Amino acid sequence: MSSISLTNASNITELRFNSVSTQKLGGTIQSLDAFTNLEEFYIIDHELIGSIPDISNNAVLRELNCQKNQLTGSIPDLSSNTVLEKYNCFKNQLTGNIPDISSNTDLTQFLCYDNNLTGSIPDLSSNTALERFNCSINSLTGNIPDISSNTALDRFKCHDNNLTGDIPDLSNNTNLIEFHCFNNNLTGYAGGSVSPTLLSFLAFNNNLSISAVNSILAAFVAAGASGGTLNLGVNALPIGQGIIDKATLISRGWSVTTA
Amino acid sequence: MAIQKITDVDNIETTQEQWWIIYNDETKTVLEGPLQCSGYTSSPHIMVIGETEEELLTYIEENDLIIPNDDEDEL
Numbered sequence: 001m002s003s004i005s006l007t008n009a010s011n012i013t014e015l016r017f018n019s020v021s022t023q024k025l026g027g028t029i030q031s032l033d034a035f036t037n038l039e040e041f042y043i044i045d046h047e048l049i050g051s052i053p054d055i056s057n058n059a060v061l062r063e064l065n066c067q068k069n070q071l072t073g074s075i076p077d078l079s080s081n082t083v084l085e086k087y088n089c090f091k092n093q094l095t096g097n098i099p100d101i102s103s104n105t106d107l108t109q110f111l112c113y114d115n116n117l118t119g120s121i122p123d124l125s126s127n128t129a130l131e132r133f134n135c136s137i138n139s140l141t142g143n144i145p146d147i148s149s150n151t152a153l154d155r156f157k158c159h160d161n162n163l164t165g166d167i168p169d170l171s172n173n174t175n176l177i178e179f180h181c182f183n184n185n186l187t188g189y190a191g192g193s194v195s196p197t198l199l200s201f202l203a204f205n206n207n208l209s210i211s212a213v214n215s216i217l218a219a220f221v222a223a224g225a226s227g228g229t230l231n232l233g234v235n236a237l238p239i240g241q242g243i244i245d246k247a248t249l250i251s252r253g254w255s256v257t258t259a
Numbered sequence: 260m261a262i263q264k265i266t267d268v269d270n271i272e273t274t275q276e277q278w279w280i281i282y283n284d285e286t287k288t289v290l291e292g293p294l295q296c297s298g299y300t301s302s303p304h305i306m307v308i309g310e311t312e313e314e315l316l317t318y319i320e321e322n323d324l325i326i327p328n329d330d331e332d333e334l
Contacts, residue, residue, distance in 0.1 A: 250301045255290060255300065255301070
């Protein structure tokens, strides 16, 4: 294993360290401050330790990909990175909070799953270009934020945390394909419609009420789609119309699990 | 206990201790799981129930099934 030492190269716009199974990089990632014109940084699936680099001097950075390493510490401040489109740091050992990303209005992808992050999911209302958000498999608390501004969102995953409160209203998320919030402590559903594009909704192992379970089943019936997957197991039992709605979805080719 | 492969998935009861998957036999794609979740499941696809996650991962490998991970695949 060898350390990476990056020298001053202000004319470099892209840095990629491809992973080869027999030759992974170790050591730490040193400062990217000198790379003032860096647009893309990839250092995926190595054995790197230490912190994710601070990118406050990389004002034109569009992509940072440092997933699948052994990085520790917290995700740094991203408020200077106003053209950032993709920030991927999943499968590391990161701690601390997810930072404020309200300045990152071009962000389409933020994947920080499978770390040791704490605190709450940040406000996403400024991230109107966001298509994928995955903060699963951490120790996050608090509510799932309002995602009604995130109309470009196609995948939202926050499963395996300690989240509480309601599943938000998804009426505005007309491009949503997957919404996974299982293995949390969610209790309710804010109501509203769901898009017929939403074909994978996994909310098992929460504390959803009868009203929430029935309302979710009704929303999927109303959406009219066929062939999706809906898992509401280990929540309250559907009753009355909820049972009829479950049968309706099954008749449309859905895979449905309830208590 | 052996793996159970269920092709007529009509209100199948699972316990919290069991691990299971649902997969589409045409596309060989795992739609759910491996997961632990008690409840009653109906599906037009195939359900496989086992005692451990490892049993199901072995089943997935031996039957050339795919667990999609869009977040990793499209990078």
